[in-house]
Amino acid sequence: MNVTHAVSEQDTAHFLVDAAAWAPSVHNTQPWWFGTRGSTVTLHADPERRLNVADPDGREMLISCGAALCTLRLAARRLGHSPQVRMASDPDRPGLIADVTLGPARPAGEEENRMYDQIRRRRTHRGGFRPEGLPAGLLQALRTCALDENAALRVVADPRARIALGALTEVAEQLLRQNPDYCAEMARWAPRPGSRRRDGVHEDAYPHDPGRTDPPFAQRDFARGHGWGLPADERHGAAGVVALLTTRTDERSAWLEAGQALQHVLLRATQDGVSAAFHTQALEIPELRELIRARFCDGGHPQTIMRLGVAEREGRSVRRPPEELIRPEP
Numbered sequence: 001m002n003v004t005h006a007v008s009e010q011d012t013a014h015f016l017v018d019a020a021a022w023a024p025s026v027h028n029t030q031p032w033w034f035g036t037r038g039s040t041v042t043l044h045a046d047p048e049r050r051l052n053v054a055d056p057d058g059r060e061m062l063i064s065c066g067a068a069l070c071t072l073r074l075a076a077r078r079l080g081h082s083p084q085v086r087m088a089s090d091p092d093r094p095g096l097i098a099d100v101t102l103g104p105a106r107p108a109g110e111e112e113n114r115m116y117d118q119i120r121r122r123r124t125h126r127g128g129f130r131p132e133g134l135p136a137g138l139l140q141a142l143r144t145c146a147l148d149e150n151a152a153l154r155v156v157a158d159p160r161a162r163i164a165l166g167a168l169t170e171v172a173e174q175l176l177r178q179n180p181d182y183c184a185e186m187a188r189w190a191p192r193p194g195s196r197r198r199d200g201v202h203e204d205a206y207p208h209d210p211g212r213t214d215p216p217f218a219q220r221d222f223a224r225g226h227g228w229g230l231p232a233d234e235r236h237g238a239a240g241v242v243a244l245l246t247t248r249t250d251e252r253s254a255w256l257e258a259g260q261a262l263q264h265v266l267l268r269a270t271q272d273g274v275s276a277a278f279h280t281q282a283l284e285i286p287e288l289r290e291l292i293r294a295r296f297c298d299g300g301h302p303q304t305i306m307r308l309g310v311a312e313r314e315g316r317s318v319r320r321p322p323e324e325l326i327r328p329e330p
């Protein structure tokens with residue numbers, strides 16, 4: 001065996017996984033692992049990390065995995081190759097998602113390099129935004145990013161619809177908090193301050209008091225009533241641009257496309273200093289999700305609800321290292 005070649009293939013797989021690990025995932029569950037054979041990386045969903053109460057169908061788990069797949073593709077471009085993605089579906093291995101192989105050499109363009117540079121900079125925001133709007137032309141660019149992945153980014157411009165989505169988020173948050181199983185699941189993914197865990201939403205990822213936006217959008221209670229979180233920063237309370245990410249269908253492949261679209265949109269937004277705050281509680285309650293689909297999605301299926309804007313400061317986030325994520329592919 002050519003040792004130099006073997007080492008470089010291992011390094012390549014490590015490079016790809018190291019980037020993919022920084023994809024966003026619901027509650028930072030990081031519901032994935034990566035099989036490697038040579039420089040081919042196989043993405044697997046990890047059902048042990050699925051939210052069985054909030055996400056019994058694994059929709060949010062697969063959106064998260066789709067975001068990791070988009071990141072793998074972008075990392076392959078950074079290495080100067082076209083990624084060859086083979087989507088997989090095997091009833092005997094339901095977690096199997098896709099093989100990503102380095103295809104023909106093709107140098108990354110400037111836009112791709114800029115996008116790659118955002119992978120570790122991007123952060124989920126939890127709170128209000130600065131009052132200024134988004135940079136000119138950005139929304140159109142974000143719509144194009146979503147379309148490129150076979151999804152749609154629908155901006156909710158009608159003030160009544162924004163208020164309604166905020167109100168539905170509040171209802172969903174209150175309903176979820178009434179469910180002890182949901183609260184227990186949340187506790188699993190919201191570690192206590194000082195925890196050394198490399199997953200979950202830690203106390204330095206959310207503000208102690210997120211303040212009130214106009215219209216209000218309820219935040220998840222990661223502190224679970226303990227008052228944890230970063231010192232309050234209530235200087236800015238703009239809700240920002242409210243947007244829905246939708247897909248034409250609502251099955252496994254559509255969820256994976258939604259995840260790829262999500263990461264594509266988020267990385268392009270980060271380039272312009274714009275962050276996203278997520279409010280997906282209502283989409284975890286089937287009746288509310290159906291209402292949102294019927295009223296606000298033009299026939300599409302809602303996959304995430306977001307607010308986009310310029311944040312005064314960002315929280316922190318953690319990830320498991322590639323060594324914990326890579327297993328030899330059988």
Ligand SMILES: Cc1cc2nc3c(=O)[nH]c(=O)nc-3n(C[C@H](O)[C@H](O)[C@H](O)COP(=O)(O)O)c2cc1C
Nearest residue numbers: 024025026027028060063123124278279280281317
């Ligand atoms: C499908 C999905 C749903 C999410 N829903 C929420 C949400 O309702 N509230 C929230 O604060 N963050 C939400 N997030 C953001 C994750 O909590 C975040 O990606 C994770 O904690 C990692 O942090 P980072 O994005 O800053 O790297 C969601 C992310 C995904 C992919």
